[in-house]
Amino acid sequence: MSRDIRRVPVDFDWPLNKVWDGFLLPDELRLPPCPACEGMGWSPEAKLLQNRWYGKAPFRPEDRGSEPLTVETPGVRAFAERNVAHATWFYGEGEAAIVREAHRLSSMWNQQWCHHLNQADVDALVAAGRLMDFTHTWSREDGWQPKDPPHVPTAAEVNAWSLSGLGHDSINQSVVVHAELERQGLSDLCPNCNGAGEVGTDEQRATYEAWEPTAPPTGEGWQLWESVSEGSPISPVFGDREALIGWLTTDYSWGAQRTPLTREQAEAFVGLGHSIGSGVIASDGRHFSGEAAVAELRGGTP
Structure with a gap:
């Protein structure tokens, strides 16, 4: 995801901020989605468990051997206090506001499997190399190192942790759901498409696989493109390098680069031909846009 300098014809007139058609797979080449799984590739049993994980299907903590959360649960109480303290204009103030928010949180989280794992779920995550915390x-010198003696967290530890921050990601969900289905002797793959999510013919798949993106035409012009999407132009076409540099130092603002570049930054950026991603955080904590970072990195600052 960066910004790139492209050489295009001087009269190239593709609309700004519109993805170049050659970078997009034509609709007629898209493979028909599997009607059984709606293109997701999951079995009905897997989809049900995924929905229980996120609270989109009926779930009871007791079914996983977990105690339902209450307004007195420490993690619930702490989260409610934090929410109220940060937005009294919305939640109100005082004990009543905290209890009301704690009730909302506990009711919501009691409907989600992700906060009520049992030990088998936790063991599956540990076996998959998850729950590294x-x-x-971890240390800067040695990176991640196994605890000695080894520690396998309890379900209670992990469930309390899930209330305190970002909690589980979709990888954890996939690991736990797969392990649960395996214990039940079931598959997580759609039986109709075997997990492919599509039901195209061999001929359709061959055509799909053979497609390759087509770059815009080349020429003597200079133009700035973004690749955060599939790729689109974000500047006029300039007749020479100097004109593009002049535009970057006077009129340019895009993404993290909210003000025009300095002359030094623009020259370094155009000279390299692309930005350093969308942004760079230096070792001293300073933040540079990907465009400005080119000059900084060449100078050895970060």
Whole structure:
């Protein structure tokens, strides 16, 4: 995801901020989605468990051997206090506001499997190399190292942790759902498409696989493109390098680069031909847009 300098014809007139058609797979080449799984590739049993994980299907903590959360649960109480303190204009103030928010949180989280794992779920995550905060220590010198003696967290530890921050990601969900289905002797793949999510013919698949993106035409012009999407122009076409640099130092503002570049930054950026991603955080904590970072990195600052 960066910005790139492209050489295009001087009279190239593709609309700004519109993805170049050659970068997009034509609709007629898209493979028909599997009607059984709606193109997702999951079995009905897997989809049900995924929905229970996120609270989109009926779930009871007791079914996983977990105690329902209450307004007195420490993690619930702490989260409610934080929410109220940060937005009294919305939640109100005082104990009544905290209890009301704690009730909302506990009711919501009691409907989600992700906050009520049992030990088998936790063991599956540990076996998959997840939950590193529990099983490893980290240092700048040695990176992640297994705890000695080894530590396998309890379900209670992990469930409390899930209330305190970002919690589980979609990888954890996939690991736990797969392990649960495996214990039940079931598959997580759609039986109709075997997990492919599509039901195209061999001929359709061959045509799909053979497609390759087509770059815009080349020429003597200079133009700035973004590749955050599939790729689109974000500047006029300039007749020479100097004109593009002049535009970058006077009129340019895009993404993290909210003000025009300095002359030094623009020359370094155009000279390299692309930005350093969308942005760079230097070792001293300073933040540079991907365009400005080119000059900084060449100078050895970050």
